[in-house]
Amino acid sequence: MKKIKGFIYKITYIFYYIFSKKKISLTSTVLIGNNSQINMGKQSSINSFIYLNMSNKSILNIGANSSIGRFSEITISSKSKILIGKNVFIGERANIRARTTIEIGDYCRIAQGVSII
DSSP: OHHHHHHHHHHHHHHHHHHHOOEEOTTSEEEEOTTOEEEEOTTOEEOTTOEEEEOTTOEEEEOTTOEEOTTOEEEEOTTOEEEEOTTOEEOTTOEEEESSEEEEOTTOEEOTTOEEO
């Protein structure tokens, strides 16, 4: 059931991208729990082959002009948040896992292969 919700969520975002310049790649795996949210700013993107796993009541906020590199993995536990600011770049193969709140400020650059746990 989670995979079906994730697929529907991706399709919705792809159509939404046409009008708002937001993007989640079709090759990404998105698993979303009940009452979870993804909020994306203008011209932000989740690139190819991302693994995004969101448990129940979790939140992912991505600011404007931010992007998450290919092959990255983001896992958000129940009732947790990841807040990504404006103009943030997260490199390829990054690994971010939240059990509480993780906040990445505006204009940050995170190198390839970095783990934030």
